[in-house]
Amino acid sequence: MNKDEIKALFDQQAEGYDQQWSHMAPINDGLYFFLGSIFADLPPESDILCIGAGTGKELLYLGERFPNWTFTVIEPSAKMLTVCKNSLQQAGMSDRCYFHEGYLETLPQRTQHDGATSFLVSQFILNPDDRSAFFREIAGRLKPESVMVSTDLAADTSAPEYEKLLSLWLTVMANAKVSEDMINRVKTAYNTDVAVIPAKQIGEIISAGGFEHPVQFYQAGLIHGFYAVRGRDC
Known part of the structure; x- marks a missing residue:
């Protein structure tokens, strides 16, 4: 998918996105459980770059866990960003956030950040060199x-x-038994529209993007989580 197609896809899903995927909350909760420890040594008043923030779930978690942090929120889908803004406003967090509608490369260079999150974003970049350039x-x-x-x-x-x-993964996502036809259709999509590759290769791509020794700290089904430190000479 190109960038316009990705934006259109998430625009269509935005309004009911959280409800649609509410049954997947244990996977997100397991991921967030590690974030506090991974980010524990960052400065008390850090600014975190959140790329492809979606509806803002990780922002709500991190904002509560680190009450003095601020966030630079990037989301290309206008409708997703609206849902995110509303959620953060209801949580009393919107004044701690700078919102940018667009992709990372269009973000004005306002400051250097203390940390970053990028959840289920780089998988849409099919070319490995482009994916490393993203990192x-x-x-x-x-x-x-x-x-x-x-x-x-x-x-x-x-x-x-x-x-x-x-x-198994599709059964969990659908919250029901899936047909062989659905499996074949998703398999095709994962071969053409999403760069589903071995986790070791993702670690290599992150390293080529200027990060040192990526650590795979999490897996739930097909979702794999890495953390890595920005290199000194990047």
Whole structure:
């Protein structure tokens, strides 16, 4: 998918997005459980770059966990960003946020950030070199030795167990038994529209983007989470 198609997809889903995926909350909760420890050594008044923030779930968690933090919120879908703004306003957090509708490369260079999150974003960048360039863009906006947390779908699609893992993953997402036809359609989509690759390769792509020794700290189904420190010479 190109960038306009991605924006259109999430514009369509925005209004009911949280309700649609509410049954997946245990996966998000498990991921967020680690964030406090990963970010624990950041300064008390850090500014965090949140890329592809969606409806703002991680912002709500981090904002409560670190009450003196501020956030730079990036989201290309106008409708998703509206939902995000409303959620943060209801939580009393909107005055701690700078909102930018668009992609990372269009964000004005306001400051260097203390940390970053990028959840289920880089998987839409199909070319590995472009994907590394995305992480290098993040690294260039961070202070030296800042921490980034990134998640993406990952799997070895050539492995014999992939079919069973994919079937399980789709059953969890659909909250119901899925047909063979649905499995085949999603398999095709994961081959053409989403860069589902082995987790080891994602770590290599992050490293090529200017981060040191990415650590895979989380997996739930196809979702894999990494954290990494921005290199000194990036």
